[in-house]
Amino acid sequence: MQVTSRVLLHVTAGSAACALLAGVLGMSRSDAESLPRLAVHGARPAAAELPPYPDPRPAPVNARLLPNLRSLPAEDVGIRVEDGQRQLWFTSIIANAGLGPAEVVPDGVRPCPAGQRHASQVLYHDAGGNGYYEPAVDRFASRRTGGCMLDHPEHDHWHFDAMARYTLTSAGRQSPVVGSNKVSFCLRDNRETPAASPVKLPKRYGDCGRDKVQGIMPGWADVYDTDLPDQHLVLPADLPDGNYCLRSEADPLQLLLETDDADNAAVRPVRISGSTVAAGPPASCG
Ligand SMILES: [Ca+2]
Ligand SMILES: [Ca+2]
Ligand SMILES: [Zn+2]
Known part of the structure; x- marks a missing residue:
């Protein structure tokens, strides 16, 4: 149960960020969700400096x-x-x-x-x-x-x-x-x-x-x-x-x-x- 709660909390936080961004830019929420996710989740270091893999967020396998x-x-x-x-x-x-x-x-x-x-x-x-x-x-x-x-x-x-x-x-x-x-x-x-x-x-x-x-x-x-x-x-x-x-x-x-x-x-x-x-x-x- 504890794990489920954490997941729900994460999803809620992500949705709130999308909604906020949509409001700021004057777009619908679905428009905002089609933006590169990087913009929603804020700045990250340049890829060359990252150990970015594996990224904790899921991605569809068929989009490799x-x-x-x-x-x-x-x-x-x-x-x-x-x-x-x-x-x-x-x-x-x-x-x-x-x-x-x-x-x-x-x-x-x-x-x-x-x-x-x-x-x-x-x-x-x-x-x-x-x-x-x-x-x-x-x-x-x-x-x-x-x-x-x-x-x-x-x-x-x-x-x-x-x-x-x-x-x-x-x-x-x-x-x-x-x-x-x-x-x-x-x-x-x-x-x-x-x-x-x-x-x-x-x-x-x-x-x-x-x-x-x-x-x-x-x-x-x-x-x-x-x-x-x-x-x-x-x-x-x-x-x-x-x-x-x-x-x-x-x-x-x-x-x-x-x-x-x-x-x-x-x-x-x-x-x-x-x-x-x-x-x-x-x-x-x-
Ligand atoms: Ca691409
Ligand atoms: Ca080849
Ligand atoms: Zn060589």
Whole structure:
């Protein structure tokens, strides 16, 4: 009974606030209730400073604003030879073409290998009801299990594990000649990708520190530049000259919940001749 009383009291207080706001603004009560709830409940600190999740107020599960991760074709592809070994270097790009951010927050709530930390995926809910994520309005959030974060000493920041997989296949073949199955990323907004997204939103993520929230906003992409350590595949010594397909796939282990798991990969056709690489025939990787 005591719990029920508390709930009733909370609802009454909320209704009073709505009625008060409606009176001040000269609107009907139903108009006031369609306003962003933030206005009713008063000022809160900026989202970047919050631990806002989980928000104690309920939100409908079907209004979650999910991300949609999509790799773009690799760029800046080049071959470097080190100690007689050919290395295929390239820039990889993971775009978020969804309506909500791809966000992870380190929280350690699940076990991870030594030296790593679990990070949950944060899912925002469309409290404002406009169909996409607005940080100032859509503060309802829930968490789900994500994956592990690890310190990448050469990059000097923390990565979310298994954000990408790279494979190189001979044109027209299925099985890779070389691959990298589990590439970790620091998730952040590096490049606007308006063509890949239904919405255009301000940049939001960029800090790759140990305790920081990481993410990719809708309409932005996380770019891993070809100059970064480890951003390459080692070519087999006996790899013959020819046409190849360099495939980049975002979230290959499907750790993150998103709207479409089937559109995460992109392919760059390349022609490899000795220690040089050029654009390959587009049709060769169909
Ligand atoms: Ca996707
Ligand atoms: Ca919204
Ligand atoms: Zn990094």
